[in-house]
Each structure stands twice: as C-alpha cells, then as structure tokens.
Amino acid sequence: MEILVCVTRVPDTAENEIEVDSSGQDIQRDDLVYSVNEWDNYAVEEAIQIVDRVGGSVTVISLGDEDAEEVVRREMAMGANNGILLSDEAFEGSDGRATASILKAAVQKGNYDMILTGAQADGGAGQVGGMLAAMLDYPYASLVNSIEVGDGKTLKVGREIEGGNQEMNEIEMPCVLSIQTGINEPRYVGIRGIRKVASVDIPVMGASELGLAADSVGSAGAVVKRLDYFVPEMGEGAEMLEGSTEEIVDKLIELLKAKGGIK
C-alpha cells in the first residue's frame, strides 16, 4: 500500500491568541507557536499503522516555505518513509483550489493507492481533500474515523456523521480520504526521533518541476480572495469577572446558586 499524506504547518490555535495585525491583511505572526496541523498528525499516524499491518510505504508531503520542512521531518520521525516539500514563491497566497492543484501535480509524479489529508486546517474550510479528489477523478470520503483494508482494491471506511453516529462505506482505490481527529492515538515524537531524521534528504519541488504555470497557483490563481481579517463586533459578549481567585469563586457560587447550578 503506497500512501501519501498531505500535511501543513499552522499556528497552534490551542497555544496562541490570534490577533489581526495593524494592516488588517494578516494575523500577527510574531511569537506564534507553530506546529503540524492537528488533523494531519492523525492522518500520518493512520498511514503508518496501515503500512505496519499490510506493508508499503508512507510519504509525507507539505506545501509551504522552508519552515514547512520542519513538519515534514517531524512526521518522518513518527515513522513516515519519505518526505517531499512543495515550495515556490509562486505558491504563496494559494487558496484551497490552487493548493489542491499543486498537490494534484505532485500526486501524479508518484503512484499512490491512498491519499490522506486532515479534515481541515487553520482556515477551517475543509476543502482541499475533496477538491484534490475531484481533480484526480478519485472517489472521496471526508471526516474519516476508521479505515479497514479490504481485498486490496477497496477499503471499508467509517465517516463521522452527526450525533456521534458513524457512516460505513466501501470505497475503491485509489482514493482520497480526509481524516478526522480521534481516529487513533498519534505517537509521541521525542528529540531522539527528530535527530534520527535530521539529515535525511527532503526533495523540494517548485512550479516548474511540477509543470505548473506560475499564474495558475498562488495569489494569482486564487478564485476566492481574502480581503481582510477583522474581529467582529459581537453583541454584549460575556460579563468578565475579575479579581482574586477567591473573589471570583465567591461570585461564581453566587451566580450558580441564583441560576440553579448548585443543587
């Protein structure tokens, strides 16, 4: 089983307060903590577990600048066999569609049975996997939370649907699956693991290597254009309690009693 996993480097929203910068065109990027997109990490773990069971290899691919190489290396430290970095100035500002078209070109350079993406990343659109599948004319399943390898031609995949239910499907390969968190428990990567792959060569491909016209990707090729970032005027929002922990606790108890929160 040859598996390609698309991973991306994002600001960790659990660790950062994201603020709009003074231009309104970007977020404040100084001092942000970056990490591999959480969903992608589950996808890599799943790919490694499948290959451990049935053989084959896992290739991790990332679109981004040289910093993206760090997440490729991290995922190789988890156990992925190969890494590829897609990097080119022309790729900057790509929307979901342009991202998918760059990935499509890279997929066609290889021979993969299964392509995994995270179900979503920092933009929250959840679009690249489905677009990539359509461009490749492969079948697609989103929000996948279980994969069973079948007869070598098909997979049995579970999709997370509303209400905690799971939708079971049989899907033909090659296919694209977007992976939901919780599908497995991603392994821990220690410093030693990172050191082991520190000198592994990670090939870089740009627009010309992929046979892409520069104006078909990046901000030039974007069909959905981001105009600005802003913080919406919310209604009243929460009444914020301040003071010492003791004062806050007293106030919370008063509120809980008043609202029937303490029986």
Place this chain on the structure above:
Amino acid sequence: MAGKVFAYIVHNNGVADDSALELVSAAKKIEDTAPIAIVTGSGAGLDAVCNEAAASFAEVWKFDADALAYPNAEIIRPLLIKALPENAVLLLPHNTFGMDLGPGLSIKLNVPFISDVVAFEGLEGSLLKAVRQEYSGQVSTHVQADIGSGAVINVRGGSFVADESKSAGGQVVDKSGEIGDIIARRRFLEVVAAEVGDVDITKEDVLVSIGRGIEDQDNIEIAHELAEAMGAAVSCSRPIVDAKWLEKSRQVGTSGQTVKPKVYLALGISGSFQHMGGIKGNPFIIAVNKNPKAPIFQVADVGVVGDILELIPELADKVKGS
C-alpha cells in the same frame, strides 16, 4: 447579477433539517427571491419533505430513486453536475454531508467554493462578499468571489435565522427522469449508532464541561469532584474524547450529543461552532479559559480569564462548604 440560487435540503424520516429554512434566508441575502430546493431521496418520506418545502421555495426539484435513499455525496455530486443549469449558485449546509459534497462539486462545475460562510455582505455585479472565520473562530475574514458563472457555497448552521414566512408558494417538480445511471465508487453500507454511555448528559440540568484546558487525564478527577459537589454531570468537548479521557457519550457538539441544560459551565473549552452547535435551549453559560480571545467568551453570559486547574479545586471546596 448571479444565476439562479439553489439550496440542497438535508432530511431525515420525512422531516427537513433545520438548515433548510436557514438556507432560504441565506439565499435571500444573495438575490432577494426564494431559492429553488433540491431534494433527493426515495419514497413517502421524500414526498413529505418536498410538499413541506414547497411553501418556502420558489420551486422544489425532486429526485426520487431507490439508490438515493441514503444521501451519498459520491452519487449526488454527478447527479447535480447533470441537473444544475449553467451559472447555478448552490447553497449547502456546512455539515458532514455538505463537507463531503461541496469542495469536489465546485471543481467539477469549475466554479468558486466558499466554505463555512457565516454571513453575506452583498453582491456587487457578480462579486459576492462573504464572512468566514479562521483560526478556530479567533478571527474573521471577508472573502470575495466572482459567482457570475455559478458557485458552491457551504453555509454554517445557525448563522442565518430560519425563514418562516412560508410565502413562496412553489411547485414540486419531479426531476427523477434526469437521474440517469448511478455509478459510485463509494458505496454506503450502514450507519453504526453511537454507543450509549453510563450518563445521559442530554437529560442533565447542570453540566460541568471540560475541554483541552484540563491538560492531563489525571486532572479529569477534579472535574468529577466539582460536578458531584454541585449535583451536576461531567461533559466535555471533542479533544477530551479524541484523547480517550472520557467516553464519546459525554461529548457535547454536532458530532456528539445535543444538550439542553439550564446551566453550562465551560471549563477550558474554546467554543468552536461545532461544540456550540450541540448546546440548545439558551442555558446560562459560565466560561473559564486562559485565552482571552477564545470564541466561547462571545457566547457566554459570564467569563473568567484564568487557569481552570487552579479554579476548579477552589470552586469545588467552596461548593462543598456552602
């Protein structure tokens, strides 16, 4: 100027999903007329949904076939490619079906895809301006796309007020003859129902709900202690279930349980829309989070910026003593 606006109606057991009338409102923000409904399925349930939808949509396009009994996006995508007219603007709910269908459909139709839209800010010529959120809801963004040749737009549930006017007086048009051959390389097998847990959080009046801020499995115990002192139950957000620290039946959200408590104590929960989508009945929400930008503070009644690991034990002690 945009082409005709369509909305795909998700339905279950003969009843349209809440998203149906929300999409009517959303469509009217693009062009001030009722959209055309697309309803796929089979049998009596499908007819019931179509007849009900006729009041709210300009037309209801019905696609009836046994193979459409379960909404498989891999079947419905080619069907829509055949059935939609040129320049159609299709609205989909941004749920597990719309997320499955929309992105690929936009590629096949060669039109822009705008995902998870929370508001529209007008159409100028054929340029549509929409509002989305990024970075787990911490910031918003205006996006713009030329929808003159059509578009696929996924709309977030609860962002538009359901259009209850029921004044469209549309006709049901049976389009089943246009379905043609159905070939799918992904076949629906079955739905496996969620496991029932030891506690039914959907029946609790008071929930002590924990999220990523609890940091460690060993800290779950302090949430249980607080809940016990309060006479409440412990629920949680998705990362706690992903980490296998609590069972899935305790997860609040669109992919978990829908709860209707009177008081909801959100501890270390950022408040993603998927999480908030599982909280109904307008409870009194108290949120504690160390990140002042957490979206939970936009919807909570009372907020505290602080460390839940410090606050929970203090609160539990005081509740026990009170």
